[in-house]
Amino acid sequence: MTLQLLTPVRLGALALKNRVVMAPLTRCRCDNAGYVPSEMMRRYYAQRAGAGLIVSEGTIVSPQARGYPFTPGIWSDEQVAGWRRVTDAVHEKGGLIVCQLWHCGRLSLPEFHGGKPPVAPSAINPNWKMFSPSGQPETVTPHALTRDEIAGVVADFRRAAANALAAGFDGAEIHSSNGYLFHQFFSRDANTRDDEYGGSHENRARFFCQVLEAVGQVMPFDRLGCRLNPMMNRFHGVNVDADTVPMWEHVVARANAYGLAYLHLSEAFMPRQLDDTPHALSDVGAHFRPLAKMPLIANGGFDRDTGEARLHAGLCDAVAYGRAWIANPDLVERFARGAPLNPPDLATFYSGGEKGYLDYATLSA
């Protein structure tokens, strides 16, 4: 019997040859001077073009958006040219690729911003350890964005989306999750503003909606997705509280109005992440499926059989795999044949050059 995972599906304007999506994966193999995608990255993504859809690693929309070393950007001509080499290589192999647009907000360090603090909705330190060439420094109290500065960030996302199309991407995904800038606006832990960007659900979703509207001016909405991961507790400085589920229900309801290509929804996948909160959802996908009026990509801790079962249960339209794609460039073929998977090497997730990046074995190699 054919696996449903291997059948085609349409997500808005994106026609996927199968439902095995490659989740966005920051791998820190970029040139660190101009944040330009490297030749190594071209080969890495081309190796994984068997995915129904590749979501690129988080790609920063401006220098201000940066939170890590060796991560790519998409504001300069040089970066667009670098990404063009990547998207051409994926398309030549029959793949599809969207660009994940990222702003880290307060999950960043002064050393990435000429000694100045990073930005956030409010001046609240997430108290988190970050990665940098100098080790694992602690975060600092960020600068609270003014309303004019928020308008500047919205414009940065608009430019990044236009650049993504110029670079040959098939669309874009807003990284509205994982404790980064959008999540900071949604979360009461991080957003204590008393203007139109803080307080009510509507106000805390305002920045997100403004970005969707700005991006929609340069990219059709049916090529745009967004990523949500509501159940982040004690991770990246955000928590799950009594307001979390109602807030994210509001975000999904607002996103419904735009006719997006998809909602990319992560389950809690970190061990013990939800242990000490009574406000957790045990099944994020089942909760949000009936609320989302758009195709849904499920992610977080799935293997072939649990992903297939998810599709059969009608709880999603495609399944995104993260760590499995790191270690298995021919993941779709392995699923088709029921072949065992290579285990991922954690030590080379964020560094190591070609090792742990380009050298995972395929079934045919």
Ligand SMILES: Cc1cc2nc3c(=O)[nH]c(=O)nc-3n(C[C@H](O)[C@H](O)[C@H](O)COP(=O)(O)O)c2cc1C
């Ligand atoms: C090395 C690594 C890098 C990641 N980078 C990103 C990223 O850039 N953007 C993002 O939204 N999620 C990122 N994630 C989260 C993954 O997309 C995914 O949600 C997570 O790995 C759970 O899926 P899995 O259980 O299939 O691995 C990253 C995860 C890993 C392990």
